Amino acid sequence: MATRALLAVISASPNRCFISSSRIEIQSSVSSFSSLNFQRHSRKIHRIARSYSSDKDSSVLPPPEVSRLAETARISLTPAEIEECETKIRRVIDWFGQLQQVDVNSVEPAIRADMDGGNLREDSPETFENGDSIRASIPSFEEAYLKVPKILNKE
Amino acid sequence: MSTTLLRTIQLNQFSLLGTALIRRRSNNVSVRCCGSQTATTHEAKQTPPSRVAPKNHKSNKLDEILRDYEAVIGIETHVQLSTLTKAFCSCSNNYGSYPNTSICPVCMGLPGALPVLNSKVVEFGVRLGLALNCELSLKSKFDRKQYFYPDLPKGYQISQFDIPIASGGYVDLDIPLEFGGGHRRFGITRVHMEEDAGKSLHSDTEDYSQVDLNRAGVPLLEIVSEPDMRSGVEAAEYACEMQRIARYLGVSNGNMQEGSLRCDVNISIRPIGQAEFGTKVEIKNLNAFSAMSRAIDFEISRQALLYDQGKADQIVTETRLWDEGAQKTVTMRKKEGLADYRYFPEPDLPEVILTQEYVDSIRASLPELPEAKRRRYEAMGLGMQDVLFLANDVSVAEYFDAVIGKGAEVKLAANWIMGDIAAYLKNEKLSINDMKLTTQELAELIAAIKDGTISGKIGKEILFELLAKGGTVKGMIKEKDLVQITDPAEIEKMVIKVVSENQKQLEQYRSGKTKLQGYFAGQVMKMSKGKANPGLLNKILLEKLNAKD
Numbered sequence: 001m002a003t004r005a006l007l008a009v010i011s012a013s014p015n016r017c018f019i020s021s022s023r024i025e026i027q028s029s030v031s032s033f034s035s036l037n038f039q040r041h042s043r044k045i046h047r048i049a050r051s052y053s054s055d056k057d058s059s060v061l062p063p064p065e066v067s068r069l070a071e072t073a074r075i076s077l078t079p080a081e082i083e084e085c086e087t088k089i090r091r092v093i094d095w096f097g098q099l100q101q102v103d104v105n106s107v108e109p110a111i112r113a114d115m116d117g118g119n120l121r122e123d124s125p126e127t128f129e130n131g132d133s134i135r136a137s138i139p140s141f142e143e144a145y146l147k148v149p150k151i152l153n154k155e
Numbered sequence: 156m157s158t159t160l161l162r163t164i165q166l167n168q169f170s171l172l173g174t175a176l177i178r179r180r181s182n183n184v185s186v187r188c189c190g191s192q193t194a195t196t197h198e199a200k201q202t203p204p205s206r207v208a209p210k211n212h213k214s215n216k217l218d219e220i221l222r223d224y225e226a227v228i229g230i231e232t233h234v235q236l237s238t239l240t241k242a243f244c245s246c247s248n249n250y251g252s253y254p255n256t257s258i259c260p261v262c263m264g265l266p267g268a269l270p271v272l273n274s275k276v277v278e279f280g281v282r283l284g285l286a287l288n289c290e291l292s293l294k295s296k297f298d299r300k301q302y303f304y305p306d307l308p309k310g311y312q313i314s315q316f317d318i319p320i321a322s323g324g325y326v327d328l329d330i331p332l333e334f335g336g337g338h339r340r341f342g343i344t345r346v347h348m349e350e351d352a353g354k355s356l357h358s359d360t361e362d363y364s365q366v367d368l369n370r371a372g373v374p375l376l377e378i379v380s381e382p383d384m385r386s387g388v389e390a391a392e393y394a395c396e397m398q399r400i401a402r403y404l405g406v407s408n409g410n411m412q413e414g415s416l417r418c419d420v421n422i423s424i425r426p427i428g429q430a431e432f433g434t435k436v437e438i439k440n441l442n443a444f445s446a447m448s449r450a451i452d453f454e455i456s457r458q459a460l461l462y463d464q465g466k467a468d469q470i471v472t473e474t475r476l477w478d479e480g481a482q483k484t485v486t487m488r489k490k491e492g493l494a495d496y497r498y499f500p501e502p503d504l505p506e507v508i509l510t511q512e513y514v515d516s517i518r519a520s521l522p523e524l525p526e527a528k529r530r531r532y533e534a535m536g537l538g539m540q541d542v543l544f545l546a547n548d549v550s551v552a553e554y555f556d557a558v559i560g561k562g563a564e565v566k567l568a569a570n571w572i573m574g575d576i577a578a579y580l581k582n583e584k585l586s587i588n589d590m591k592l593t594t595q596e597l598a599e600l601i602a603a604i605k606d607g608t609i610s611g612k613i614g615k616e617i618l619f620e621l622l623a624k625g626g627t628v629k630g631m632i633k634e635k636d637l638v639q640i641t642d643p644a645e646i647e648k649m650v651i652k653v654v655s656e657n658q659k660q661l662e663q664y665r666s667g668k669t670k671l672q673g674y675f676a677g678q679v680m681k682m683s684k685g686k687a688n689p690g691l692l693n694k695i696l697l698e699k700l701n702a703k704d
Contacts, residue, residue, distance in 0.1 A: 072301075072495060072497065074303055111294060111295075111296050111318055111500075111506060112296055112500060112505065112506045116505070116506075116508075117294075117505045117506040117507065117508035118505065118508065119271065119272070119505050120271075120272050120273070120274035120277065121240075121245065121271045121272060121273055121274060122274060123238050123239045123240050123273050123274060123275035124239060124240065124245065125239050125240050125245055125246070125247040125248075126240075126245040126246075127246075127247070128246065128258065128259035128260070131256060131258055131259075134258055134259075134260070134263060134265070135255060135258075141255075142365075143365075144253065144254040144255060144367075145254055145255065145356070145365035145366060145367055146255070146305070146365065146366040146367075146368070147363050147364075147365060147366075148305040148355075148363060148364050148365070148366055149305075149362070149363060149364070150357060150361070150362055150363055150364045151304070151305060151364065
């Protein structure tokens, strides 16, 4: 739960948020047109990474805008809850912020910190045997469709 | 308004060359690929397309606008892949299944389910990337694109944000002759893998919508072009070429009607000479290539008008929908601010790693692509009209290649395929692969006509028989005794007989009615059951008619 919250927070923070362990620059406020302007990280990543691993006190990450976070996560909070969350979330962010003090100048950048890749599946169909119970568990399932409120626009 | 209408008809009449996978209807003259088969009344008219250069048919108003403004157009294309299973689970990827039957915990986003990448998706991604002359990222990753919508079960779409599988490519194509022809090269910014969302059905009357999640998780390749197009025509042809390439590669059936090929247009205009781009507008809900072209033309006019009126600031960054009925773009409800998708790397999926050997083996297995075919056909001496027609549909091109591979003369083969065969296929609503006339027989037919065994006219008759019932050329010639009569003596005998039986016409001819030669020729043909060689016949006939008796 905490990791999920953290992931949501970090990805939602309005400014660039650096995760030094995986060396990825995440540009959070992107528009649907951003795909036309994406950055070619695979070439430049080591240069970008080095630019922020400097000596200045980089353990201070921007504070969370909890009300905006709550809105993007579609969670409603009372003002009291917002204040409470702010402190807690801030603590988690700062905790991760400590990672920025690690000197990674001599480390090769990677796009992912873990598995070796692979784990691909063959393209052969398999029917999930318990489709009925999936459909049965949908609260508003009517005439073969999921019935949902009429929403016309994404986001 | 009438010019717009004319333009609409003009654009809709282009050949509806479908694929081998769907019923093929081809107009044997024009060459726009238009997979559009929306049954509009315009399409039903099918007026014979003229070969006049497009400037005469394009709306003069648009011409005027384009003298002052330049349109800058980019296109995002989503290609639904024809894999057997979805991108991240083994559910069947089947168009048209009963709603919500091809589902499982993974594509439904149920708790605890984890995605596993379909190897075919990577293969198709590499194929398409190579076909679009892109650089491949040997290491790429998936990201989560987060937003809330009823047809998005997980609350995020697994996509590729900053490190796509392919980038920095281009596509070469030819503008159809009806629009002025010419080569174009358009840049491709990137190609990336992602999953599709489910399908929502909105009813106008009710206050609810219905969601079918069969499509959720179906693999897509998104192709983003550089903003290199400058007109509706260029944009439509780019989209056509995306469809052509997808079909040639076999990665998708590219049907816009089914939604397996979707195009969104980004368009801005700027006064000619201005360096900065204007405000960009996105247009969605385009269901046909012709609709793309019309929507772009409309949007150019709309934006230019605002510029002219000094109201350029009324052009805002927004998404507009193309209203096919009203033939105009309309605002979607304006969004407050830009969408924030909060991209971050998909933690449940490992890197996608390609080895150079893997890439090379796929490159080696690529079929001849449309551009290469077009250049090869051109080099063979075919005119652009023929080139564009033959290379448009991969099945037709393969058939043509097979026929000339068996020795048939190029131009003759092209003529037969583009003419009578195309007309037959259109009538019978067949694809060239379903035809009973084999490539072997067509090659033999062409050879038989060429070496004089049968006349051209007889050849046509044989063609129709073979198309309808199959069979062999040799067999038919034998069975119906169709060998051409080329023996001058034999022809002479018939000529003499005909002349002697038609003394009255002979006198008329000799007294000046030289047109009666045709009558005599017809009589000899009848007598010979159409087998007399026309050239010889006329030569001998002329001699006899003009000789002093």
